[in-house]
Amino acid sequence: MKSLIHRQRKPADAFAAVILWVMAMAVSFVFVWIVFSIVAGGLSSISREFLTKPPEFSGRSGGISTVLVSTAVILMICLGAAVPLGIATALFLSEFTGNDEWFGRLVRRSLDVLAGVPSIVFGLFGSVFFCRVLGMGYSLIAGGLTLACMVLPIFIRSAEAGLRAVPEEYRSTAAALGISRRAVIFRLILPAAVPGLISGLILSLGRAAAETAALLYTSGYVDRMPESVFDSGRSLTVHIYDLAMNVPGGNSHAYGSALVLVVLLLIINGAATWIGEHGLRRRLIRS
Template identity: 40%
Template sequence: MKIFVYLSAAITFTVLILLIAYIMIKGIPHLKPEFFSLHYTSDNVSFVPALITTVIMTALALIVAVPLGLFAAIYLVEYTGKRKKLVGMIRLTTETLSGIPSIVYGLFGMLFFVNTLEIGFSILAGAATLSIMILPLIMRTAEEALKSVPDSFREGSFGLGAGKLRTIFHVVLPAAVPGIMAGIILAIGRIVGETAALMYTAGTVAKIPKSLFDSARTLSVHMYSLSNEGLYMNQAYATAVILLVLVIVMNAASGAFAKKFMKGRDNG
């Protein structure tokens, strides 16, 4: 069994390294100066407008989904008590949402946000759809993080005279920050890599958006469009390199924030 565990870890690590190496080898030689232009044309097929759109889309989706998912997790862990049927129903709904294909989210976003609310193909419609997609992920990871906090923390806070809300926000939540940040990192990865849902809601316009109601494409949609046309495969590989670097940077920044927060809390 020990050999099997080591072998599984080695295979997983090897596949990851080979995947990253393949993308780097194929994409880095095509990262030419014109690829970094602020304006997209058929000659330079610049990724910069898509990069800016990706950052905006990620920020908007997290602004909506993180508070909702976190407060829902707090309710499930701290306030439901013995109401197991209600908790089970909410968890079943959350797991069902997690298993829905992204294309279905895209069709829902198009029918509801784009057509019914008449927002049109826009960053706002895409961000709203993505926030619904990542909400179950953030909610479940936050719930597990809160449940992992020992009850002795809560009991000690109550023993010192703190109320329920003060205990949650000053004792429980700070202790659960690493687990919550892990969920946010996973959510960022899903947002950055999403394509199907955004093609039906945000559109594929290759320009820097001037407002939240403008149509635009993210890096993943940009890469899909280039490869789908068949004329810019080299630029598609170069976009994959940028996408990979962006995910690594966002994950590293989130992890550094969590460590800094915990270090400041321990010092305080």
């Protein structure tokens, strides 16, 4: 397709091409620069001890083991709440409402609004609703549930897309055979939509793992090993923030933590992309 547009030697044309190439190189350069700084700064502090020992002296020395545990717990709580609720809502939106039904439209519209709410505002909401009104205090569970509210619209959107990608013949054939809706959903539609659901889940996981602002005033700063979900615990992102802003001499471990976080997110996002493409290809081949 591209060859159909001839290269013509007019000054404006050449000028535009040069500008576009320069802009692309500039953006790529900055991207490589950021990645290089994080890797170069972080590698020296990464070691087995860094991953397996708790932080000492506010994180200046020691490791990040307790921080990793808190992060994992927060993320599990987040997905544990968002995924079942999200799948059920997505099923309702894709299987039981047409586009025109007012209730489905209302739910979709409010999820669109929720998707736009800034993350610090989720933090405000969580600090009132989960920490105060529900009495959870600064805790892993309050942080995890706040994140669940935040990722809910993202997860529902991609789960719904996954469900809608299941061929319509599945439903009509099953209906013709007189199979109950329940059986159709659990035996046919959900299994067929698994790749879409998983890529939505991983997308939400990546978004939650990258979040800081919503956690500052919900799960808090405590860097000890949490003993239950009602203890406060700091996530990896909050750890980086605290080391960089509040701990003089914390930069080397902030670099190390940033490298761990970026590698973690690379794996998560890479998996989402891979599953998205893989699942899509399977569907295309089938049809």
